[in-house]
Amino acid sequence: MDEKGKATELNEQGSVTSRDGRSLAVRRLTRADGPALQRFNAGLSPESRRLFLPHRYDDETVRKSLGRSADGEDLALGLWDGERLVGYFFLWYFRRRVPLLGIGLADEYQGRGLGRPLMDILIREAERNGNEGIELTTMQDNERAFALYRKAGFRYLRDVENVAGDGRIAIERAMFHEIKPGAAPMQEPHRPPV
Numbered sequence: 001m002d003e004k005g006k007a008t009e010l011n012e013q014g015s016v017t018s019r020d021g022r023s024l025a026v027r028r029l030t031r032a033d034g035p036a037l038q039r040f041n042a043g044l045s046p047e048s049r050r051l052f053l054p055h056r057y058d059d060e061t062v063r064k065s066l067g068r069s070a071d072g073e074d075l076a077l078g079l080w081d082g083e084r085l086v087g088y089f090f091l092w093y094f095r096r097r098v099p100l101l102g103i104g105l106a107d108e109y110q111g112r113g114l115g116r117p118l119m120d121i122l123i124r125e126a127e128r129n130g131n132e133g134i135e136l137t138t139m140q141d142n143e144r145a146f147a148l149y150r151k152a153g154f155r156y157l158r159d160v161e162n163v164a165g166d167g168r169i170a171i172e173r174a175m176f177h178e179i180k181p182g183a184a185p186m187q188e189p190h191r192p193p194v
């Protein structure tokens, strides 16, 4: 099996530690995690949901999304505090040259230094998978996310039209993390796969 095949089969299991010393589990989401994912979204504050609505959370969309990850089309990971999903972070279009990254934490888990180790996990998985780079978009007023992404090695590319999870089109900042030297950003439009 080639490198790509191996990486898409990974069942990432690990942990990250918050700035205040809490250790939380990280693992790949499975088809059985739909209810946990829906509870995660339902528990977000309106402001967090405004900043992070990668797709709808109805049963059908969640089923498709988790199915894509199980099939290796995407890599969807979860941060767990016991049974509770408290972070959802992913690489969409994992088989493309340049996947699209998303990350969101439950409100009580923001500002505790968890974003960076989760970004590092996604970058490492993309490297292992042989991707040439990673792209993302972020809302123009999301200074915290923009700062995090820059620290994780992403550079601002340009403003682009992004299709949000509720179908609305917004102008967002596109950023790119180069893995293969000289790699070009993605050519495809920025839109969710589900």
Ligand SMILES: CC(C)(COP(=O)(O)OP(=O)(O)OC[C@H]1O[C@@H](n2cnc3c(N)ncnc32)[C@H](O)[C@@H]1OP(=O)(O)O)[C@@H](O)C(=O)NCCC(=O)NCCS
Binding pocket: 048, 051, 052, 103, 104, 105, 106, 109, 110, 111, 112, 113, 114, 115, 116, 137, 138, 139, 142, 143, 144, 145, 147, 148, 151
């Ligand atoms: C964005 C998010 C993933 C960041 O993760 P986090 O663990 O909360 O991030 P941190 O609090 O560690 O902050 C990241 C960095 O940004 C800095 N920062 C925080 N707020 C900032 C602001 N308003 N302006 C500039 N920098 C800021 C922090 O100081 C930190 O840098 P440091 O590690 O050198 O101290 C998380 O807050 C989140 O899920 N927010 C809601 C959903 C969201 O916005 N998702 C991203 C959509 S593109």
